[in-house]
Amino acid sequence: MADAPGAQWSDAATVLFIADLHLDPARPLMIDAFRAFCEGPARTARAVYILGDLFEVWIGDDDDDPVWDRVIDAIGRLSAHGVAVHFMPGNRDFLVGDRLLARTGMVRLDDIEVITLGDRRTLLCHGDTLCTDDTAYQTFRRQVRSPDWQRDFLARPLAERRQIAAGLRDDSGDAMSGKSSVEMDVNAEALRAVCREQSVERVIHGHTHRPTRDQWRVDGTTVERWVLADWFTAGSMLRAREGEIEAVDLSD
Template structure:
């Protein structure tokens, strides 16, 4: 096995079923992986590394043990946990990755992204994304009291849910032209991303070459990891 990929867990509470599934995976089967990639939205919301709740502590401890056991853990920010910083990454034994980035898996260059950058048809969301990814905005937000940040996150989740209900299926998915432009830019034949909650495998014809795009599953009722074996082929494994 070369690597495992997960995203869109949207963990909310320390004792919930999906949290228990993740902790069981990190303390067991994940230790057989040389590398684990978390491509964003590990948490439903992240308001700063100073959050002293039980959930961040439990997950950091399990990830740190996994890293200490020899699995390299990599994290890419999602649209819910884009404020996860270097302090929490250090506690969890994770390496922070830019979005997008290219990694080498058994000699093949693979492009990784959370995926929301490709939803370019949703212009209001892209405007919001640019705002909250701005370092000055983030610095200002993180300087506020923790309780105020938590209240802001609760309002943002409610507004996001309302926005998702109002938008069409097309707006909630990636823009094919945006995906293909980035495949061409990076010169890769495989892209792995999450965000859309629409697990699938798509083929793209770019520059006369067949490229493939693997969309990770969200953890709605069960967990799922995309595994890439020594032969370079991906396959999905359900965790329950």
């Protein structure tokens, strides 16, 4: 796990995990809540992991909506404070690029990362790659993650990109209303397969908006799973200290 340059921490230092904030200019209270998180609980942490969908939609690092300056400033201050801020793209903000990373000090993660919390190998992912029963989404994901699609999209004017993004959001809402709970949840065999492949004892992910803690049996090993809550009504995080994890409601 990479730490901020020059930071000195004990092995018992706090690590925080958040996901599915879906920050949106139309929801300024959640932007305020995120800034409060960055100025408050996050300042006490060794590292913060943002596991996807920090933004409701990200149309490119040249987006000139002034509301994003407040988000960028909050993350930049947190990084400057010495907290290692890690960012994993989700299904809404996969177009975050090097320019935004440089402005915020965030370190980009791969779609799957394995870290050690306490003495347990812990797999981090956004969670969308595990929802393999949603074949329509997986097809769409492959399309928009391709370099050619992204190059074409980012070459378009901002106004056009905003229109396309709005259309995709509408289409996503319509599609979700017609999908079963099984399609929108993690596939059990997909989860077991990645745990087996990565030899982990714990998984932390978001995406499904179904916060939970449960246990899975994988080839005789018990794997603990934590699903992160979204930020649609209140902020939430997982806090790991000395290898122990707890869910924390930030509205308390």
